Amino acid sequence: MNFQEASTEVRQLLNKVNPAELPKLLDWIRNSDELDELLLDNRKVMLRSIAEDLRTCLPLDAIFPTEVAAHQKMQMCAQPTVHVDAFLYDDQHVDALCEEGAMSRNYCLNCGSHKTTPLDFISHSFSIPELQFLFQNVLPDLSGRTLLDVGSRLGAVLYGGYVYSSASQLLGVELSEDFVRLQKKIVEKYRLNDRVQVLQADICTQDVLLQSVDILIMNNVFEFFMEPIKQVRAWEFIIQNFRKSGSLLVTVPSLQESLDALQEALPTGWVEELPVDYDVYVDKDADPDALRLIHLYRVL
Numbered sequence: 001m002n003f004q005e006a007s008t009e010v011r012q013l014l015n016k017v018n019p020a021e022l023p024k025l026l027d028w029i030r031n032s033d034e035l036d037e038l039l040l041d042n043r044k045v046m047l048r049s050i051a052e053d054l055r056t057c058l059p060l061d062a063i064f065p066t067e068v069a070a071h072q073k074m075q076m077c078a079q080p081t082v083h084v085d086a087f088l089y090d091d092q093h094v095d096a097l098c099e100e101g102a103m104s105r106n107y108c109l110n111c112g113s114h115k116t117t118p119l120d121f122i123s124h125s126f127s128i129p130e131l132q133f134l135f136q137n138v139l140p141d142l143s144g145r146t147l148l149d150v151g152s153r154l155g156a157v158l159y160g161g162y163v164y165s166s167a168s169q170l171l172g173v174e175l176s177e178d179f180v181r182l183q184k185k186i187v188e189k190y191r192l193n194d195r196v197q198v199l200q201a202d203i204c205t206q207d208v209l210l211q212s213v214d215i216l217i218m219n220n221v222f223e224f225f226m227e228p229i230k231q232v233r234a235w236e237f238i239i240q241n242f243r244k245s246g247s248l249l250v251t252v253p254s255l256q257e258s259l260d261a262l263q264e265a266l267p268t269g270w271v272e273e274l275p276v277d278y279d280v281y282v283d284k285d286a287d288p289d290a291l292r293l294i295h296l297y298r299v300l
Helices: 003-015 022-031 033-039 042-055 068-075 091-100 128-138 156-164 177-189 207-212 228-241 255-260
Strands: 081-083 106-108 116-118 120-122 146-150 169-174 196-200 215-219 248-252 271-274 295-299
Touching (some): 042 128, 042 177, 128 156, 146 156, 156 169, 156 177, 177 196, 207 228, 248 255
Parallel strands (some): 146 169, 169 196, 215 248
Antiparallel strands (some): 271 295
């Protein structure tokens, strides 16, 4: 049954429902967990399996001890902030960890009292619903195109691109030897190496690569891992080399927010922002606020 046939049957079925019961049925379709098994596909199963494997290899905060800058940056945030990797831990996992006492959503304003307020959570990875949204709703068909994820970290973008897109090549550049080793382990176990490749390198050494790729992904890539002066250098290098007309850039947060935070006069006229439909239904577990942080640009 194709889409047209299926949609016709659904409309015919809804026309048979007692009008007084229709709102209740539509609410059940939108929110009931009973349909989850029917909507779960093999791609999501594979990504969840990868996340489960990665959880066994990482500390709870998914930050290696060698990431000194990231640890220091977290401590400098305006209010207590913890890293909860969205690819590894969805809300159900976080709830379970809180029940076990391994994690908390709140911190005490007055030590020893019950006066608490929510912690800030930050993630350096896309969640699985965000990956689905990125590849199925933000980006066009990637057939024959090469995608580069800067600071690929756990490799979530590469795995999501593998199952949700037809990109011919999915490349990750990651500085950390620990994360490169972890990504290669996953690529080998799940036999993704026909399209996925991970390179241990500083992006500022990859001018030829930047000049050749069609899609560039940058998700919270510099702020927590570099001093501002190094961030400026990295952005200048990327702006200078990612210049192929029509190439696409995806950033989280927006390009303007990232560059304004550096208080440097870096050029922005090399790209134009493209509209993204944030209201499309992806997954009941998707965080609408997180989806709105994803911005798409085209190189002029």
